[in-house]
Amino acid sequence: MSWALKVDGLGRVYGDQDPRSLPGTGPEHGTSVSPATGAVVAAWDVAFEVAPGEALGIVGESGSGKSTVMRCVAGDERPSRGSAYLRGYDDGRTDVLALDDGARRRLRVDRVSVVYQDPAYGLDLDTSAGGNIAERLTAAGGRHFGRIRERAAELLELTEVPLSRMDDPVRTFSGGMRQRVQIAKALANRPPVLLLDEPTTGLDASVAAGVLDLLRNLLERLGVAAVVVSHDFGVIEMLTRRVMVMQHGRVVETGLTDQLLEDPQHPYSQRLVAAARG
Ligand SMILES: Nc1ncnc2c1ncn2[C@@H]1O[C@H](COP(=O)(O)OP(=O)(O)OP(=O)(O)O)[C@@H](O)[C@H]1O
Numbered sequence: 001m002s003w004a005l006k007v008d009g010l011g012r013v014y015g016d017q018d019p020r021s022l023p024g025t026g027p028e029h030g031t032s033v034s035p036a037t038g039a040v041v042a043a044w045d046v047a048f049e050v051a052p053g054e055a056l057g058i059v060g061e062s063g064s065g066k067s068t069v070m071r072c073v074a075g076d077e078r079p080s081r082g083s084a085y086l087r088g089y090d091d092g093r094t095d096v097l098a099l100d101d102g103a104r105r106r107l108r109v110d111r112v113s114v115v116y117q118d119p120a121y122g123l124d125l126d127t128s129a130g131g132n133i134a135e136r137l138t139a140a141g142g143r144h145f146g147r148i149r150e151r152a153a154e155l156l157e158l159t160e161v162p163l164s165r166m167d168d169p170v171r172t173f174s175g176g177m178r179q180r181v182q183i184a185k186a187l188a189n190r191p192p193v194l195l196l197d198e199p200t201t202g203l204d205a206s207v208a209a210g211v212l213d214l215l216r217n218l219l220e221r222l223g224v225a226a227v228v229v230s231h232d233f234g235v236i237e238m239l240t241r242r243v244m245v246m247q248h249g250r251v252v253e254t255g256l257t258d259q260l261l262e263d264p265q266h267p268y269s270q271r272l273v274a275a276a277r278g
Pocket residue numbers: 014032040041042043060061062063064065066067068069231
């Protein structure tokens with residue numbers, strides 16, 4: 001099946017953009033910091049495609065560059081180089097990373113949604129659960145109060161948030177429940193692409209397991225193309241079919257998640273898998 005999201009040659013360097021910043025960085029050098037300029041090569045030469053209904057994992061330890069890739073694709077920051085295409089935008093002909101800020105923000109209304117580790121990034125905590133979802137629906141042109149309310153209720157039901165809490169400020173919700181509301185809001189306008197950045201990190205184990213279960217069901221049912229960033233192979237195993245392993249800003253291995261967990265080739269992947277298996 002054809003891709004919903006395609007990323008090519010993505011790179012992000014913090015600091016001096018001079019080409020001299022690249023040599024001496026990457027896994028074989030054990031660092032992403034340039035010895036010549038001190039710049040951080042947070043991500044380099046990252047490429048992938050995700051099909052509708054498919055989930056791709058990006059796994060790596062803290063500082064490996066996975067969140068940088070996510071932030072660049074989401075439009076939270078500008079890459080140093082590379083391009084990204086959405087099938088749902090201009091039929092995949094326009095590099096969305098090159099769009100101006102306003103156009104990029106509009107993509108976030110109904111083409112690409114993000115679920116952040118911290119619900120405070122995706123939600124207004126002082127607004128009710130229903131109000132948060134309504135805000136996203138209104139941004140996409142929703143005007144009819146009754147229909148907005150109905151859709152918000154449907155989304156809360158989908159994410160297993162009690163409807164009795166619909167009008168309560170999100171601040172009064174538990175961590176797991178906040179995350180469910182964030183997921184509901186992200187799905188509000190049926191975006192074809194969903195980016196999940198450490199969606200269960202920071203939650204208690206049993207709560208995290210519930211949110212993971214929910215996400216797995218939703219990804220299976222909704223046909224969305226998902227990218228899941230996590231340091232935890234357990235999360236990647238649960239949610240994704242394919243995975244990319246990142247270390248010091250570079251992709252060191254890609255493959256089917258099951259196979260990579262079974263038989264990791266790169267020493268770094270072997271280490272991550274061993275850690276996940278405890
Ligand atoms: N705004 C910034 N300015 C300078 N360096 C940065 C900035 N953001 C990230 N970095 C550096 O880029 C590298 C990759 O960071 P990134 O956040 O992508 O890693 P990560 O794998 O997602 O880790 P984490 O899970 O801790 O976020 C790190 O060395 C980080 O210190």
